[in-house]
Amino acid sequence: MLLFGIYFHCNAQQPDTSKVADSTSIKTQPTFAKLSKDPMGAVWRSLAFPGWGQWYVESYWKAPIFFAGAAGLYGAIIWNNSEYQKEADYLTTLEKTHPDYSITKLRREYFRDNRDQSAFYLLVVYIFAAVDAYTGAHLYDFNVDDNFGLGYTFGKEGNFLIGLTIKF
Numbered sequence: 001m002l003l004f005g006i007y008f009h010c011n012a013q014q015p016d017t018s019k020v021a022d023s024t025s026i027k028t029q030p031t032f033a034k035l036s037k038d039p040m041g042a043v044w045r046s047l048a049f050p051g052w053g054q055w056y057v058e059s060y061w062k063a064p065i066f067f068a069g070a071a072g073l074y075g076a077i078i079w080n081n082s083e084y085q086k087e088a089d090y091l092t093t094l095e096k097t098h099p100d101y102s103i104t105k106l107r108r109e110y111f112r113d114n115r116d117q118s119a120f121y122l123l124v125v126y127i128f129a130a131v132d133a134y135t136g137a138h139l140y141d142f143n144v145d146d147n148f149g150l151g152y153t154f155g156k157e158g159n160f161l162i163g164l165t166i167k168f
Contacts, residue, residue, distance in 0.1 A: 037140040042133035050125055053133025057140050066129040073122040080115035087111060
């Protein structure tokens with residue numbers, strides 16, 4: 001599915017055909033509405049600083065979530081790397097016959113694995129932030145007013161009712 005989505009390029013706007021005069025015949029050329037927010041600008045902002053792309057597309061409540069996720073993972077990477085370095089330095093001072101050698105080696109590998117796992121999760125946060133900013137920029141001009149709604153309720157006798165609301 002991912003390769004299929006990447007291979008085929010899709011546009012979400014409806015074409016507005018306008019007549020363009022040509023020397024031989026009259027052709028119709030589709031034109032698309034100009035987006036208020038640049039999707040690639042949102043992606044680059046989000047890749048530079050997670051949450052900045054969300055701020056750009058005015059999803060203000062999402063920006064601190066991505067920022068906090070990235071900041072926490074940066075902190076985890078730094079802390080795990082410092083602990084890894086401590087354990088690696090201590091391991092070099094030990095001989096293989098020392099009783100603490102095997103446990104120190106396991107602790108070193110534990111901190112290394114956690115550092116690498118935090119780096120992977122940081123990459124995931126960056127990707128999610130970029131995709132969310134791109135989608136938010138495309139949907140920025142989308143109308144989400146309350147003129148159309150779908151709801152459900154239960155009637156007096158316990159019947160399930162579905163209602164469609166259209167306001168003019």
